[in-house]
Amino acid sequence: MIKFLDLKAINDQYRDELNQVMQNVLDSGWYIKGQSVKNFEANFAKYCGVKHCVGVANGLDALILIFKALIIQGRLNEGDEVIVPANTYIASILALTENNLKPVLVEPDESSFNLSIKGIKSNMSTQTKAILSVHLYGQLAEDVSDFCKDNNLLLIEDLAQAHGGENAQGKKAGSFGVVAGFSFYPGKNLGALGDAGAVTTNDKDLADLISQLGNYGSEKKYHNSQQGVNSRLDELHTAILNVKLKYIDQEIVKRREAALYYQEHINNPKIQKPNWNVEVNNHVFHLYVIRCKERDILQTYLQDKGIQTVIHYPIPPHKQKAYSNWNTLSFPITEQIHKEVLSLPISSIITKEEQNQVINALNEF
Ligand SMILES: *Cc1c(COP(=O)(O)O)cnc(C)c1O
Numbered sequence: 001m002i003k004f005l006d007l008k009a010i011n012d013q014y015r016d017e018l019n020q021v022m023q024n025v026l027d028s029g030w031y032i033k034g035q036s037v038k039n040f041e042a043n044f045a046k047y048c049g050v051k052h053c054v055g056v057a058n059g060l061d062a063l064i065l066i067f068k069a070l071i072i073q074g075r076l077n078e079g080d081e082v083i084v085p086a087n088t089y090i091a092s093i094l095a096l097t098e099n100n101l102k103p104v105l106v107e108p109d110e111s112s113f114n115l116s117i118k119g120i121k122s123n124m125s126t127q128t129k130a131i132l133s134v135h136l137y138g139q140l141a142e143d144v145s146d147f148c149k150d151n152n153l154l155l156i157e158d159l160a161q162a163h164g165g166e167n168a169q170g171k172k173a174g175s176f177g178v179v180a181g182f183s184f185y186p187g188k189n190l191g192a193l194g195d196a197g198a199v200t201t202n203d204k205d206l207a208d209l210i211s212q213l214g215n216y217g218s219e220k221k222y223h224n225s226q227q228g229v230n231s232r233l234d235e236l237h238t239a240i241l242n243v244k245l246k247y248i249d250q251e252i253v254k255r256r257e258a259a260l261y262y263q264e265h266i267n268n269p270k271i272q273k274p275n276w277n278v279e280v281n282n283h284v285f286h287l288y289v290i291r292c293k294e295r296d297i298l299q300t301y302l303q304d305k306g307i308q309t310v311i312h313y314p315i316p317p318h319k320q321k322a323y324s325n326w327n328t329l330s331f332p333i334t335e336q337i338h339k340e341v342l343s344l345p346i347s348s349i350i351t352k353e354e355q356n357q358v359i360n361a362l363n364e365f
Contacts, residue, residue, distance in 0.1 A: 002354045004308040004345050007186055011193065013349065014243055018193075021239040031235045033215075040238035043245055044182075044198055047164070048174035052207035054199045055233025056214045059160040059183020062197040063095030063132075065231065066156055066179050069209045070130075071099060072226065075154060080129040082156075085115045086316060086334040088134040092158045093317045095181075096132065104128065105318055105326075107333040111275040113289070114141035130154040135162035135173060137312070137343075138189065138255075138286030139276070143167055145176045154178050159200075161286040163190045164252050168280045174200040179210075184241055189255070189286050190248050196237040254348035255285040258355060262288055262344065265359045270294070272340075287312055290362075291340040298365055299342055305361045310343045 011018065025036065037055050045053035056062050070076040078100040084092055086105035096103045106123045109116035113136045120131060131153050133141045138161050148155040155177030163182060165173040174180040184196035199210050209226070212219055217228025263273055272291040276283050289312065292298045299309050316334050318326040344358055 001306045002308060002345050002357060004310050004343070005187055005347055006349070007191070009349055010191075010347055014247065017243045018240055021243055022236065025236045025239050028235070032232060034235045036235040036238040036242065037233055040233070040242050040245070041198070043242060045200060047172075047245060047248075048180070048200045049172040050175050050200045051202045052200065052204060054207050054211045054214065055238060056197045056199060056210075057231040057233065058195040059181060059185060059188075059197040060091045060094060061214070061229075061231040062181030062183070062199045063091060063156075063158060064098050065210045065213050065229075066181055066199055067095055067099040067101060068213055069206055070154065070156075070179075071101075072209060072213075073206065076101065076129055079127075081125060081127040082130045082132055083115070083120055083123055083128060084132040085113075085119075085134050085136070086318060086331040087113060087313075087337050088136065088158070088317065089160070089313060090317045090320060090322070091160070091183075092132055092134050093323070097323075101130075102127070105329070105331060105334075107331055108136075108337070109142070110333055110337075112139055112141065113137060113337065114139065115144070116142050117144055117147050120144065120147070124151070128153065130156060131177075132156050132158060133177065134158040134160075135165060137274070137289050138162045138165060138284040139274070140165045140167055140173060140282040143171070143176055148177070156180065160185070160188060160197075162284055163188070164248050165284045166281050168282065175202075178203060179206055184237070189251060189284055190241065190244055192237045192240050192244075194237060196233050196241065198233065251348040252284045255346060256281075256283070258346050258348075258350050259283070259285040259288050261352070261355050262346075262359065265355075266290070266362050268363050268365055270365065271298075271362055285346055287343045288346040289341050289343050291337070292342060293340060295340050295342050298362075301365060302358075302361055305357070307358055307361060308345060311338075311341060312343050314338060 160183035217226030
């Protein structure tokens, strides 16, 4: 069986170091808001090329707290329209509706699965106040930062899938907009051994406010200036993440090598491969996503050959029960994507032999 993602094997690469740092946390007797969190926040901010990082409990909270803070600062108001890709993971949308902002779902650019300036332009109104750009599957979306500046829009990035990506000019993911939200869910490219997330920004006031909001709204212990929540990243998770952050770039290099191997060897005309310019480091291949008109048949066929695949995602947000008032809306490109996409096994430790099995199966399909 070729697993879609063998998390145990991925983390086993760092077993000794992880055991050591977990032991250190145990022995320290200090588990919340300590030195390990401070170190990780500093390391991750540096890695993303920004001034501030605030650890939070998970990726969804990162996005929820970002919008909550922007509303408190008066930079957004409840009811404002925020443009977001229609084909994103539901977390991006939940962060908006949780804050009583109005998601404006926009069809993605088909070659990148991401928002484009063209898509934004044709969906903008006078109520549009922000863009939530999602770098889906690990591929950076078109840089819309200048466009946002020119049009007085706040740019927020959902980077749950694209840690470490950079554009052709070497600009790092997490530094394009006003603020970005990251997830360190175990299956992400930089994954903890549980839930974890972070916010990155160059704006100190915004970072401080988000930090307070995630800690009961307190600026100092037992002094609460905001009605906050408890969404903290802790010592144990940051100890683990501090280890894994050292290896993220080499993990990405290996993912890109594996992706390139698929690109060069999958040659079945029924299968559409990702549109990727190898010369640019803009894709970190969190997922290697192919498209096929007979996707469901293909998935069963691969399963029968012992190859696990996953669909990201089977149902678009506007077709979910949770958003039943949107169910009659039509987004043909998005709906077609959801019918055709299939994510192949990919990781830093996938072997050529495993990839050859996947490739042979696909080419014989
Ligand atoms: C994983 C993910 C999230 C949410 O992250 P969690 O840590 O699971 O809450 C948000 N947006 C996207 C695009 C994701 O893939």
